[in-house]
Amino acid sequence: MIYGHADDTYRYGDKLKLNFSSNIYAWADLSGLKEHLMQHFEVVCHYPESEPSILEKMLAKHLGVPENTVMITSGANEAIFLIAQLYKGWASIIPQPTFTAYEYACKAFDHLISYDRKDELEIMPEDRIYWICNPNNPTGNVLVKPLVNRIIRQNTRYLYVVDQSFADYTLRPMLKPSEMVDCYNLMLIGSLSKKYCIPGLRLGYVFSSPIIIDRLRQIRQPWSVNSMAIEAGKYLLTNDPKMIPDLKGYLTEAQRLRKELSSIEGIKVLKTDTSFMLVYIEFAEVLELKNWLIHHYGILIRDTSDFRGLDNHYFRIVARNEKDDNQLVAAIREFKKWKEDNP
Numbered sequence: 001m002i003y004g005h006a007d008d009t010y011r012y013g014d015k016l017k018l019n020f021s022s023n024i025y026a027w028a029d030l031s032g033l034k035e036h037l038m039q040h041f042e043v044v045c046h047y048p049e050s051e052p053s054i055l056e057k058m059l060a061k062h063l064g065v066p067e068n069t070v071m072i073t074s075g076a077n078e079a080i081f082l083i084a085q086l087y088k089g090w091a092s093i094i095p096q097p098t099f100t101a102y103e104y105a106c107k108a109f110d111h112l113i114s115y116d117r118k119d120e121l122e123i124m125p126e127d128r129i130y131w132i133c134n135p136n137n138p139t140g141n142v143l144v145k146p147l148v149n150r151i152i153r154q155n156t157r158y159l160y161v162v163d164q165s166f167a168d169y170t171l172r173p174m175l176k177p178s179e180m181v182d183c184y185n186l187m188l189i190g191s192l193s194k195k196y197c198i199p200g201l202r203l204g205y206v207f208s209s210p211i212i213i214d215r216l217r218q219i220r221q222p223w224s225v226n227s228m229a230i231e232a233g234k235y236l237l238t239n240d241p242k243m244i245p246d247l248k249g250y251l252t253e254a255q256r257l258r259k260e261l262s263s264i265e266g267i268k269v270l271k272t273d274t275s276f277m278l279v280y281i282e283f284a285e286v287l288e289l290k291n292w293l294i295h296h297y298g299i300l301i302r303d304t305s306d307f308r309g310l311d312n313h314y315f316r317i318v319a320r321n322e323k324d325d326n327q328l329v330a331a332i333r334e335f336k337k338w339k340e341d342n343p
Contacts, residue, residue, distance in 0.1 A: 017298030018324050020317040023137070023166065023276045025250070027321075028197035028243035036235045043227040050222035052230050058237045059205060064178035068210040071217060072233070074224045076165045076191045076204035081105045082216050083129075083161055083187055083206070091128040096309040097138060097278075099163065102131045103308065115308065129159045134174070135166040138304050138316040140272030142172040149175065156185050165191035165204070168244065169274045171251060177207040184209040196236045197243045201229040250275055254319035260329045264336060276318040278304065284339055286315045292338070297331045 019026070052072045060067040073079040084092075084105035092106045095116040106113050114124055135142045152160045167174040167190065180186055192203035203225070206216060244250055254275045262269045266282040281289060286303045293299040302316040319325055 019300050021300045021302040048227040052225045055233045071206045073204045075202035079189045079206045084109045091125045093130045097307040098133045099137045131161045133163045135274045139278045140274040140276050142273040145173040161187045163189040168195045257319045257325040285312045
């Protein structure tokens with residue numbers, strides 16, 4: 001069970017004023033989608049397709065790939081668990097820290113897991129899967145595209161899952177499905193939920209070889225993608241609205257926020273290529289900081305102590321805008337002063 005998911009706003013009610021815990025862009029213009037869904041609200045009165053084949057055909061055209069190479073899922077999370085189920089009992093290499101769902105899914109289906117320690121890699125079975133989160137969550141770093149491409153193509157005896165759910169939150173080049181149709185050991189995960197800022201509707205997909213996609217279809221539960229999500233997907237792929245109007249400017253603000261936080265003694269911010277970043281706080285445990293920020297400012301951050309390899313001094317934040325980000329920095333400075341006055 002994934003208990004540590006971000007954006008746990010439901011816990012705080014009216015206390016919450018500024019949400020820095022969710023990586024989803026906060027100012028997406030969803031007015032067109034809302035109007036479309038209201039005009040097609042009757043879809044909730046009927047069962048959806050048992051498999052969202054119409055939407056899958058639209059996605060294949062959008063990506064420029066054959067129809068039999070893509071499968072729509074209920075968020076990227078369903079894709080992750082289906083892949084783990086399909087290769088039940090295999091070995092999985094999951095470099096840390098990274099998205100916790102890979103480990104949960106692999107444990108649920110009896111995978112032998114290595115966290116990329118050299119001694120384990122030397123004795124791992126050849127039937128193995130490498131899980132690569134790119135951009136990586138929670139760190140925000142990006143592996144360069146030529147490197148990822150070369151690793152996959154030069155090691156065809158192994159399978160690779162490359163999760164590009166946050167591909168639209170970086171300027172770094174990502175793998176394009178249309179460039180990988182001849183690559184039969186790749187499963188590429190994407191997220192329409194994150195691209196179009198609709199995480200509540202749960203829309204993800206897998207791109208892979210026709211053989212792997214067919215096998216995944218055979219174990220997917222019918223009606224896993226609901227009618228409203230399918231209708232939203234059709235609208236979004238038809239219109240392809242740009243939800244982050246100025247990505248370059250947004251990422252520039254993220255780097256400014258990183259610099260401001262790094263100027264606080266006892267705070268270290270890891271390098272990031274995205275709008276979110278991993279932060280280490282030396283002078284307090286994260287839960288204390290998180291509760292203090294909520295109580296005094298209504299600010300929510302992401303406690304990342306549930307990520308393997310990270311202790312209770314790490315947290316993740318996402319850039320918002322200059323005003324909000326300055327308020328976060330000022331609040332953390334005040335918390336530091338409070339800690340010094342209350343040792």
